[in-house]
Amino acid sequence: MKAKNKPVKFRSDCPISSALDLFGDTWSLLLVRDMVYFGARTFKDFSEAAEGISSARLSDRLTKLESLGIITKKKHRSNKKVYLYQLTTKGYDLFPxxxxxxxxxxxxxxxxxxxxxxxxxxxxxxxxxxxxxMFLNK
Amino acid sequence: MKAKNKPVKFRSDCPISSALDLFGDTWSLLLVRDMVYFGARTFKDFSEAAEGISSARLSDRLTKLESLGIITKKKHRSNKKVYLYQLTTKGYDLFPxxxxxxxxxxxxxxxxxxxxxxxxxxxxxxxxxxxxxMFLNK
DNA sequence: AAAAATAACTTTCAAAATGAAAGCAAAAAA
DNA sequence: TTTTTTGCTTTCATTTTGAAAGTTATTTTT
Structure with missing residues (x-):
């Protein structure tokens, strides 16, 4: 079944609450960390992080981050069963x-x-x- | 009934995941915002914020933040039914x-x-x- | 070529967290 | 003295989460 892409519901016009409406949970920023800090690029990479995210949760968080434009998902050029996730600028901008x-x-x-x-x-x-x-290779 | 103070369970020794274990949700940082930015000090003040936190949730978040040393709770000196919440340095340090x-x-x-x-x-x-x-009056 | 392993999910389901609403006691205001 | 107000707590239906097992399409290994 496809992931149910519920539209984000903003609680107010406050930038802080709005940001939290998007990624105010215990996993989203960790996935960004995995990418910036540990170079995670595949589903498996994220799965192996120390905190032990469940595959169900990882799946819906990746879907959500992609729908928000924080990461992109592409097919691996030579291995057909692997997908590659990458941070967009919008994602890198969460590093601060x-x-x-x-x-x-x-x-x-x-x-x-x-x-x-x-x-x-x-x-x-x-x-x-x-x-x-330096960390963002700028 | 007293609030059930479950001890925080850290998922790893990562500072990012640990911080998220403490206040990685959609409300905690908003309460800090209410205090720094809007000068909220009482239960009612927080209740009236635009996002509309429920009193049950507000109650347990305040209890949690207090147990974490991010805020303090004191009795109002002249009004016996009001309590005053204040940020500690640990709390102000979340402002960045x-x-x-x-x-x-x-x-x-x-x-x-x-x-x-x-x-x-x-x-x-x-x-x-x-x-x-400037915002933190330093 | 067949069997085994692997990546990336999805499904299921019990448990925990959340939100909305109502209730309550003490204190203060009318 | 009656009404409000403050600061909660309780209840409960809904949503979210985590753990585990299952699925499918590729690789890899034998």
Whole structure:
């Protein structure tokens, strides 16, 4: 059965609530992270992330992000059973939000996060703009 | 009946997923917005926000944010039936995340957002640091 | 060429989260 | 003293979620 593409319902004309109406959940930004930070490109890549998203949920989140224009989906050029997901500019532009989450967690959940993440946070603290741009290969 | 305070379950040691484990939903950051941006301090203030949160949901979100140390709850000094909610530093430190959501929405949902929000977004575009600090009265 | 494995899903279903509405007690206002 | 108001809690139907199993079209392996 095809994914039921419910139109997004905006609760108000506030940019914050509207953004949350689009990707204010526990998975959407993680998929963006997987792509920017870990280079995830296939369904399987996302499935293997540490948080263990279920395939049902992954499927509908990818569909939603695609319908929002945050990612694109293309066929692999040589392997017919693989699809490739890619971030659009609209998707890459969510990275600053993610960077701020990293900074906040580095400050308030320090004991809990990985060393690699701490390193990234330190870079962000040192030079937010530069680090974000470097990560986005600009 | 007292609110059931389930301990937060972290899905991984990633700072992004951990932050989302704490406030990755459609309401938490809106309550922070209400406090920083609209000066909300009482249950009623939050209830009257444009998005129309139900009292049941408002109640458990406030309880959760308090248990996370993002807000505090105190009795009003002269009116015994009013409680005052305030952001802690930990809460104010979420404002950069919110600011980035505003910037993203300004770029991609421009047609949909309010003029006041557009003005704020323009200020942020012009001087992110300065605008954030100004807003936080630093 | 046949069998096994794999990628990308979909289906099913129980459990948890949510929203809408009504109810309630204490305090304040009329 | 009666009415409102504030800050919730309760109830309950609907929606969302997570876990697990199933499906189909390719690869891969044997």
């Amino acid at each position: 939000v993610i960077a701020d989450l990293v900074l906040w967690s580095h400050k308030y959940l320090n004991h809990h996060i990985s060393d690699a993440a701490k390193q990234f946070a330190n870079m962000l603290e040192d030079d937010r703009e530069g680090t974000i741009n | 995340v919110i600011a980035d959501l505003v910037l993203w929405s300004h770029k991609y949902l421009n047609h949909h957002i309010s003029d006041a929000a557009k003005q704020f977004a323009n200020m942020l575009e012009d001087d992110r640091e300065g605008t954030i600090n």
